[in-house]
Each structure stands twice: as C-alpha cells, then as structure tokens.
Amino acid sequence: MRADAVRNRERIVTNAVRLFAERGPDVQMCEIAAAAGLGVGTLYRHFPDRQALALEIGVSALRAMTEFAGAAREREDSAWGELHAIVRHCATLPLALAKSLSELVPEEAGLAELERSVDDLLADLVERAQKEGTLRKDVPPREVVRLVSVVVCRPGARADDYLTVVMLDGLRAD
Template sequence: MRADARRNRERIVATALDLFAERGPGVSMEDIACAAGLGVGTLYRHFPDRGALVADLATTTLSGLRDHVRAGLAEDVSRWEVLLRVVRYCAGQPLALITSLGAGATPSTAAPVELIQEVDALLARLAAQAQEEGTLRGDITPEQVVGLLNVMVCRPGARFDDPLSTVMLDGLKAPGPASRG
C-alpha cells in the first residue's frame, strides 16, 4: 500500500473510532469522510461498505481492549486499580458500536466472537482476582461483574466519571478498609 493510501486509511479508522465512541452506531460514512478531511470515494476505496469498516473497527477496538486488560493483569498492583484503569480505557472506545452489532449482525459486520469471549474471560479473571484481594464485592459472580461492566461502558458517550459509571463502580467496590485506595 502506498504511503498516502496507508495514511488515509489510518485517518479514516482513527476518525471513525472517535466518532463512534462519541455518537454511537448512527454515524454515517459521509460524516466519517468529512471529519477525516477526505472524500467519500476515498473512504469507500478502503472500505467497500459500512459493514467492512465496522468489522475492522470492532476487531481493532477489541484487540486493543484485550491487550490493555492483559497488561493490567500482568502488573503487580491492586486488581481494583486495574479494573478502574480498564473502565477508564473503555470510556474512549466505541464499545456501543460493538454491542449494537449483536442484533442483526451479518458475517461481514459481526465482531469476532472469539475475541469477545477472550476479552470477557480476561475481565472475569480480573474480577475474580479483585474479589480474592477483597476490593470487589464477593456476592456476585465474575461473569455478572462482566455484564455490569458491559452495561457501564458499552453505551454512546460513556465516560469514567459520568453518574451511571460512578454509581456502578461504587456498587461494585467492596465495603471496608480493604477496598480503599
């Protein structure tokens, strides 16, 4: 791929990621091209249809999240702190778009199921470790924690410090001295 074509593709992907994270799945291809400072034809040369772009974004986003969670699990810090970092990271990702793919997804737009399962398993492991250290309440399963995290971060405009995220994190935090910090 020529250098200018590679830059255009990178610009399209970065712009689409930003717009989908900000506005949710309703962003048009024309909005993406305009915000990227490119013509719609350039966008369609790289991605023949919306499904191809969305599938690429889903894979990119989920791979980045997987790598972020893996890196956090490898650190020697509080699991609660890692969980907070993951939520903070997720707030800047177009996870609402990926969630919307579940209903009516076609093979060309479906997020890779194996990648979603891998991310969910890593998050469940993180939740279990946080429960073991006493920083995450233990009266719900790690899988239920993953479900709550999905509700928290897989919506348009999700932020780490918005009221829904704050209430959910407060509810997940274990009471007592072990959870402070």
C-alpha cells in the same frame, strides 16, 4: 503501500470511530468519507463495504482493550486496581464503540467471538478480585462484567463521573 494511502486509511478510521461514537451506527458512508476529507470511492478502496469498516474498528478497539488489560496486569498490584484502570480507560472509548458496532457485522465475521474473549478476560479479572477479597462475592463474575459494560458503554461515560463511582462502590466487598 504508499505513504499517502496509509495516511488516508488512518484518517478514515479515526473519523469513522469519532462519527460512530458521536452519532451511532447509522452514519452514512459518504459522511465518513467527507469527514476524512476524501471521496467515497477512496473509502471503498480501503474497505470493501460498510461491514468491513465496522469490523476493522470493532476488532482494533477490542484488541486495544486486550492489550490494555495485559498492561494493567503488569502495572497494577491488585485485581481491584486493574479493574479501576480498565474502567477508567474504557470510559475513554473503545468498548462502547465495539458493542454499538456489533449490530453491523454478521455473526460469521467473528466480532462476537472477540467480544466474548474480552469478556472472558474481564470475568477472569473479576474472579481474581473476588478471591483477593476486594470485590463482593455474591455476584457471579459474568454478571459483574455485564454491569461494568452497561455502565461504561453508556454514551458520554467518563471515568470519574458519579455513575462509575457508585457502581464501583456497589461492587466493593462489604
């Protein structure tokens, strides 16, 4: 693949991510292309259709999540710490985006499956936090994951805002 083709593809993805995040899933293809400083045709050369673009973005965001979670596990020395790190990181972007895009890709594409695997991973983390006694035990892990998702995926979420803090306080054991 030629160097400039690679650069173009990256520009498309970067700008698509930004626009999808800023303005929701209805952004027009030609606007994404324009934001990347390219013609629509070039966009379509890289992604056969709108779904493919959404899929690519969703998948890479979720993969990034998985990787980040793995790294956090190495770095942090408590499940609660991992959770904090992840929440802080998510608020920077990717999970919210992936959710907002999932309405654009069909079931078969497997994005939902990937989402589920990220949820599994988080549920597992929550369970560990419950076991280590830092997270309240009266809420099923899945539900904690949903709560975290909701709070973290709201548009404009930031790691240190009151909402996140209150949520974490609500989750802490005791």
